[in-house]
Amino acid sequence: MNPTGFFRRFGWPVLLVILAALPIVGIVGEGFLSHVLILVLLNAAMAQAWNIIGGYGGQVSFGHSVFFGIGAYGAAYAVCVSETTPWPGVLIGALLAALVAILVSYPCFKLKGHYFAIATFAIVEIFNRLFMIWDWVGGAVGLDYTILEDGWKNFTWSVDKRGYYYGILIIFALVFSLVRWISRSRAGYYLRAIREGQETAESLGVNSTGMKLAAMALSAFLAALCGAFYAQYNFRVDPPMVMSLDMSMKFVLVTILGGIGTFRGPLLGAIVLVPLQEYSRAYLSRLGSGVDLIIFGLIIVLMMEFQPGGIMGIIQHYSDSKKRTSRRRGVTEASS
Amino acid sequence: MSAILSVRNVSMQFGALMANKDVSFDVEPGTVVGLIGPNGAGKTTLFNCVAGFYKPSAGSILFHGEDITGMPSYRVARKGLARTFQVVRPLKEMTVLENIMVGAYMSHGDTKRALAFAEECMRTCFLEEWRDKPSGDMTIGNKKRLEIARALATGPKMLLLDEAVAGLTSTEVKEMVDVIKRLKATGLTILMVEHIMEAIMPIADKIVVLAHGEKIAEGIPGDVVRNNEVITAYLGKKYAEGMAKGHGSRS
Structure with missing residues (x-):
């Protein structure tokens, strides 16, 4: 088996095992590196969730911070207002996000291409304003966590980051495994067909509206799980932090940088972008805030x-040119 | 009822333009029917009504006796009525085989069997050597055969071909005619819209002629080409009158 074939088959499980072993060998524990690794996995999972509808399905959504935010508020509401564990809030938030995604996307899916993207912009604004003035969820102040006992029950750890690391690794593994499976199944073919030509897909028996809604609902559900994690990790949530165009852009840009509509792209994008962002924010902050965003924008x-x-x-470009050379070599060997 | 497809009094109006006016015809199972007519005769409009892309303003379309008028195109496809597009629409970023797989998933839910069937349809349409190439990179002739392979992979009872040979070189036309003959031999029912008479005459069992949105003739190819109204529609009144006189003086 050639190396590419090996990676194709075993690369993914091997990567998961390595990631799971990092805390055991002491790389993840306390400190900045652990924080960066957690954010890499979080951003990769967010980007991959977005990739389902935005990359494979070709419906570029700038509305994902809404679903992310609903997930975040779900967990925070359970902890801060209902004063229970975050878990019921996580589940209800994710389901609500999927429901909202369907209700909001249905009219937007009548629009195509850029018009769809523009409509999703507006939706972020609507939800941002709504949560700003909605006292039931804390309004503009948001929701602040009180001090909780460490552990999986509250999904809270005050110093040691290993709990968070494993938490986000589970979400990461879930999102990536789902997408890997979908991309090789009928649904994956159908989504790509819709992206490449909706009318053509329909002529081949694809119910494009149903397919897009299902993909959007799943995408929103997974984005909401990431949002819940984000609230738990930061001990607070407010509208600009989770439901903003800035946050929506992260979903889109990480995926685009890595490779839109590909399985590995979201992870590669997060690996490049997150450390760059976090380290530039940490070391270049004396130049004023927003340096990280300038670098971010420049790369894109x-x-x-x-x-x-x-x-x-x-x-792809390099492996293609390598394949071409080896094929040429193969031909000469065969003829000699 | 013996007809597999019945077009009943179909009219299609776009604003003030009457693209189809009261058109009716039947397609018998296992036959190849050609829908011809000069430019702007309303062939493609009628075709799109049958395929579920337009909802006709009046009239109905029956497939296996079931009314499919105005049904969304994906449901028409699932009923077993597969179409191709006149202006080819490859799913560009997908390979040739992946394109055909999209169709094959309709007839075979399981990935393995869908793959096997897609490969079979690919061979029927002479596309083997393009298997893993991006479909956007092919010549127009290959793209047109890809249209057919993809439609075929849905496992249709009837195939709708929209100008399958338009814009092809003479070699490509020959390849395409071979493909269609192969399909006809398997007993598949085909309705083909064609602008070029020469391409359709040797294949079709029956010809329906449209002009200005109306049906002006229907019959076996040999009769239709001698029909005065058809000649007028295609070549103009003067020529037709000349032909008629010519015939008259000879008889």
């Missing part, structure tokens, strides 16, 4: 200019 512009396929596009 350069990437769009030279390789719209993202990091995966670059990899």
